[in-house]
Amino acid sequence: MNLSSNGVPIPCTPELFGPLRPSADLLPPRDPAALRARLHADGYLYLPGLLDRSAVLRLRGRYFSLFPPGLLAAGTTPEDGIFSGRVPDGLPEYGVAGHPAHTFVRSAAFDRFVSDPALASLAALLLGAEARMLPRRILRHFHRGAHRASRAHVDFDYMDRGSPAVVTLWIPVGDCPPRTGALVYLEGSHRLPPEEYAPLRDITDRPADRRQICHDLELTARTLGRRWLWADFAAGDVMVHVPRVIHASLDTTTDAMRLSADVRFVRAADTPDPRWLTPWSADDGA
Template structure:
């Protein structure tokens, strides 16, 4: 009997097939981005060999990890957050906090949760946004063993340190979203490099307000930061590390118009986006240029996410960030 030769199975990280239809993206201001300059991020399954994950991170400046955290654990966190925020009227009547559907009768700007200076005028809503950062359930979520264990293994660290100032943010349909920037702008005080983890808390379609990354922009971000530092050479040390110093935009962002920035600065680079699912995490370096898409989710879902920054234990970190976030903290 002739032996049947079985084909060698493809590694998990080679099984992904990109959706054919590209999303129609825009940012806070400006036109929709030309579809020729939009592309898909490359997803990486959690069981991909570490050496391949590190190779992708080094090459692309990011790695879009699938299923790092158990899905139900993430959805539990989503339910907790919107239960916490429910009395502000943010949710559509008859829907559950776990779904996180925006009440279309509300003014999107009045329910902004993107942080910084873009906060609602209602102080009760601001208090809810602030206290959401220190609930026991949220703090426990940040210590999730599968997230923190992956980071240590990926980075080769014996122990990691997460800065206390996290950015737990919601982005309602047609509301304000995060502008375009690279993270080093806001964490200039520490000498050590850090790792950012962007954690979508719930499913987020490509047009649902998730992050978009300017392709291969790490070197561009490093060049811009070097130019900012040169321009700030006569400033005091405190002014030099300020993400809002006189050389920066009012809110520290590079732009709120992704279409324009891509055409003038991108020089052929595409804006990359993903269809994010609960449990996914995107890790990126401090210089990769990125921002949030306008949330135009067809189901009316509110994008909820948290931004986390990690250093290796003992590294000279930005000590300004070792406090919980609060409005107008100057960071």
């Protein structure tokens, strides 16, 4: 399997990659205390099949239906989300006003989907208190050929002006194996002191933005002596992670496009980072 992130190849070897540990067997009513302990031990929870697969695929279809003709391959459906190889002319920049992603995160259908009580009750269980979803919910859509993905980072660096007790839920909106651009987590990295990865920030392809750690995932893994943990995500799966775990995404190289949502919860009584209190726009600078 040829994998890359932001155009930089990363060899698919056992030294650099390992499997994410599934935790769906601990979901309530089975063992809530063990689920919480697992999140703190691993820095993430991989929950295959938490959501209804058909509801996730319907959401995928609704999003891709918003595009003008030409984005989807002939003879395929919006639910398939298969890239034609061409982005229609005249679309605004990704995620800014007028782009379908900007419209979609403000839509009733998206709001209903992320307001699924299963997500809020999971967040409440993990936070140990009533949970509040932050209104800045991000939709990420990547297609093959763009060589664009999320660089290695920790969420904390983007939300350090409010309560640090945050849980992020990453929801693939469609099947998302590594070649479709899956998220990968650096094993045990939530326990690393930030000074340990600070030098990597000088090697990034975006030196002006100190929040990202590095765009080179092989270099990150080798420097920190840890593997990237991966899974063959399917529609219906949910990942949960803590603000200090290093994660990144892989480039999309399949015809199927990568679509995902990330939503975050804090304790209802806590003060959240004010930048996360308004709906996401790709140019909001947060």
